[in-house]
Amino acid sequence: xxxxxxxxxxxLRVNDHxxxxxxxxxxxxxxxxxxxxxxxxxxxxxxxxxxxxLADCLADLDAGLRARGGRLIVRSGDPVAAVAAVAGExxxxxxxxxxxxxxxxxSREARLRDAxxxxxxxxxxxxxxxxxxxPGELTPAGSDHFAVFTPYFRRWAALPPRALSAAPxxxxxxxxxxxxxxxxxxxxxxxxxLLARGGEAEGRELLTRWLSxxxxxxxxxxxxLAADATSRLSPHLHFGTVSATEIVRRAQQxxxxxxxxxxxxxxxxxxxxxxxxxxxxxxxxxxxxxxDHWRTERDAGEEIQAWRDGRTGYPLIDAAMRQLRQEGWMHxxxxxxxxxxxxxxxxxxxxxxxxxxxxxLVDGDIANNQLNWQWAAGTGTDTxxxxxxxxxxxxxxxxxxxxxxxRWVPELAGLSVPYVHQPWKLSGPDRAAIDYPEPLVDxxxxxxxxxxxxxxx
Numbered sequence: 303x304x305x306x307x308x309x310x311x312x313x314l315r316v317n318d319h320x321x322x323x324x325x326x327x328x329x330x331x332x333x334x335x336x337x338x339x340x341x342x343x344x345x346x347x348x349x350x351x352x353x354x355x356l357a358d359c360l361a362d363l364d365a366g367l368r369a370r371g372g373r374l375i376v377r378s379g380d381p382v383a384a385v386a387a388v389a390g391e392x393x394x395x396x397x398x399x400x401x402x403x404x405x406x407x408x409s410r411e412a413r414l415r416d417a418x419x420x421x422x423x424x425x426x427x428x429x430x431x432x433x434x435x436x437p438g439e440l441t442p443a444g445s446d447h448f449a450v451f452t453p454y455f456r457r458w459a460a461l462p463p464r465a466l467s468a469a470p471x472x473x474x475x476x477x478x479x480x481x482x483x484x485x486x487x488x489x490x491x492x493x494x495x496l497l498a499r500g501g502e503a504e505g506r507e508l509l510t511r512w513l514s515x516x517x518x519x520x521x522x523x524x525x526x527l528a529a530d531a532t533s534r535l536s537p538h539l540h541f542g543t544v545s546a547t548e549i550v551r552r553a554q555q556x557x558x559x560x561x562x563x564x565x566x567x568x569x570x571x572x573x574x575x576x577x578x579x580x581x582x583x584x585x586x587x588x589x590x591x592x593x594d595h596w597r598t599e600r601d602a603g604e605e606i607q608a609w610r611d612g613r614t615g616y617p618l619i620d621a622a623m624r625q626l627r628q629e630g631w632m633h634x635x636x637x638x639x640x641x642x643x644x645x646x647x648x649x650x651x652x653x654x655x656x657x658x659x660x661x662x663l664v665d666g667d668i669a670n671n672q673l674n675w676q677w678a679a680g681t682g683t684d685t686x687x688x689x690x691x692x693x694x695x696x697x698x699x700x701x702x703x704x705x706x707x708x709r710w711v712p713e714l715a716g717l718s719v720p721y722v723h724q725p726w727k728l729s730g731p732d733r734a735a736i737d738y739p740e741p742l743v744d745x746x747x748x749x750x751x752x753x754x755x756x757x758x759x
Contacts, residue, residue, distance in 0.1 A: 303330035305392045305476055309385055309399040309414075310336045310374075311407070312667075313431050313542035314359040315502045316366045317469045320428045321398035331476045333392050334367055335385065336360060338378035338485070341406075350492035351630035351664040352540075355500035357487040359541050362501030364484060372473030375481040382413045389423055392476050396424045400431035400542070403575045404668045405582035430464055433572045434546040437579035447580035449683055451573050458569050463551050494630035497664060498537060505538035509549060513556050521563035525635045527618075528705035532633065533564065536665035539571065546571070567634075574673040577683065585672045586653065588681040592756060596651035605648050608742055609640070610658055612711070615741035617723050618697040619643050621710035628710070630664040635700055641678035642691035647748040649755060652679035680756075688756055690749055697723040713738050 306329035308322050314336075316322065325332045342348060364374040377384040385397060397418060402408060415425040429436035440457045441447060448454035487493075498504075512533045523531040538544045550568055553561045578584055588594075599606060608614050612623035622636035632640070637659075644655045656675040660666040676682025680689070701707060704722035708715040713736055714722050721728055725738055753759070 303476075305329055305331045305333065305394040307333045307335050307385060307388060307392070307394045307397040309381070309397055310334065310363070311400055311402065311542075312540065313400045314356075314363045315505075315543050315545065316363070316370070316473075317502065317506070318466045318545035318548045319469075320431055320467050321400055321426070322470065322473075323467045324426060324428065325396070325398045326470055326473070328396065329394075331392075331474045332372070333375055333388055333394060333475060333479055334363075334372060334473065335375045335377065335388055336363075337381040337384040338376065338482075339381050340379050347660065349661050349663070349666065350490050351494050351497055351662060352666065353485070354487045354490040354493045354497060355537055355541065355630075355664045357485040357490065358500030358504070359502070359543055360484050362503055362543070366469075366502060367473050367475075370470060370473040372475040373481070374484070375475075375479055376484060377482060381410060382417050385414060386417050386421070388479065389418065389421070392479055394423065396426060398426045398428065401427045401429045401436065402432070403437050403579040404585065408579075408582070430547065432542060432546070433575050434458075434463060434550045434568060435461060435572050435576075437572075437576040440576070447576050448573065449577070450685060451570065451683065454573050454576070455566065455569050458572060459565075463547050463554075466545070466548055466551060494628055494662065494664075496629045498534065498629070498631065500537065500541060500543065500664075502543040505535065505543035508533070508535060508538065509544055509552070513552055517553065517556060517564055518558060518560045520560035522560075524563065525700050527621075527633055527635060527701045528703070528709070530633070534631070537631070540665040540667050571670055573683075574669045577673055578669040584676065584682075585668050589673070589676050589683065590681055590687070592681055592687060594649075594651075594679075594681070594755065596645075597649050598651055599654065602648060602650050605742055606644075606650055606654060608739070609644055609648065609650075609655075613739050614643070615726070615739045616643070616693045617704075617707040617711055617714055617725065617738075618693050618701060621701075621707045624710045626659070626662050630662055632663070635696075637674065638678055639691050639693060639696050641675055642689075643693060645675075645679040646690045646752050647693075647743060647745065649748070649752055652676060652681065688753075688758055690752060692745060694723060694745070711738070 306325035308325045367374050411427055418425050435458055523529050550565055553565050612620035614620055619640055622632055622640045626632045644650050645652045652675045656672050659671055673682055677684045680687030704719050707722050
């Protein structure tokens with residue numbers, strides 16, 4: 303009986319899984335395989351929150367496969383060596399996997415293809431599994447990728463999503479293939495107290511609730527920080543427990559202005575993936591250099607630490623940074639505000655902020671984290687690279703009654719507007735009674751420094 307391996311990476315599901323479907327169509331048995339990549343952990347990307355969420359995802363994937371007569375095989379180490387070993391043990395003819403977008407993912411695919419071909423085996427890489435539209439599928443005239451979102455969105459929206467692939471009823475797995483124990487969430491140290499649960503079942507339930515309720519008002523209130531009116535699906539998109547294509551198709555079927563606004567956000571994710579696929583060095587280098595002379599840990603260490611700790615003296619910024627530490631997640635509007643504050647108000651290198659986010663975010667991936675940070679810093683695809691988001695103005699717009707700040711900065715919970723956003727305006731014993739720092743920097747002075755540094759009047 304012929305055997306095929308399905309190598310899972312960022313696609314931890316059984317529903318709408320083209321590599322699994324293809325493997326089942328071409329072979330009598332399949333080996334669903336996940337490799338705990340030692341290189342990723344050695345590079346510092348094995349953040350506790352993602353490791354804990356991953357443990358949930360793998361346990362749920364194994365349960366989904368067992369319900370279909372199969373099981374998940376787990377190995378660790380170098381993925382190329384691990385796949386080659388499993389291929390030898392199972393006498394597999396072919397390996398199926400989802401395409402990646404990062405430089406590392408593409409290098410892994412190339413190394414794996416070479417190793418398999420040397421042994422007479424074949425690698426099939428499936429596009430459009432991690433994203434709704436594959437990177438490189440849409441290109442403008444004269445370029446290998448879109449550098450501006452709006453024209454990309456027009457083309458993306460006009461392209462019908464691919465057909466969904468139903469979950470298989472039966473997944474036959476050959477006997478005798480050894481597996482390591484599934485990782486346990488409880489064994490991971492340093493996990494955020496309020497980290498969400500992972501897994502395909504959790505993600506699909508979350509999606510169904512979102513489509514039946516919250517999505518209706520998404521267009522009007524998605525930036526309302528206290529309302530928490532976003533889908534919370536980003537961790538499931540990152541780990542692929544729910545298909546981006548299925549999300550788009552089901553949202554479009556739901557219809558309405560809220561669904562349209564939500565689908566546009568899924569397109570932003572695809573947009574960043576196609577930028578990174580075309581410009582892999584954007585993970586660490588300016589996509590568009592502004593010739594900045596950023597401040598670093600050496601000359602702004604105390605300010606950077608205050609930002610990390612949520613002690614900048616600007617309550618909206620501090621609320622967002624404390625949400626990040628407590629939940630391993632942050633509202634998208636808050637991500638833009640905290641990134642603008644670090645890069646443009648404090649004039650600190652965006653890579654420092656991006657690294658901190660990757661250390662804590664359960665949904666932290668290279669494409670969206672790095673390129674959103676570059677957008678905020680003005681070195682990315684933003685067509686207004688010198689815009690600065692004022693935290694006080696943003697607080698009036700997106701947390702007008704201070705509910706978001708009170709939730710995450712409890713020492714300010716008893717303050718009314720406007721003091722909850724500007725506690726420094728309190729005087730005498732009222733101010734002395736609050737253990738909360740003065741503003742780290744004057745906003746007018748900081749804006750002047752940024753404009754001078756960018757050479758703008």
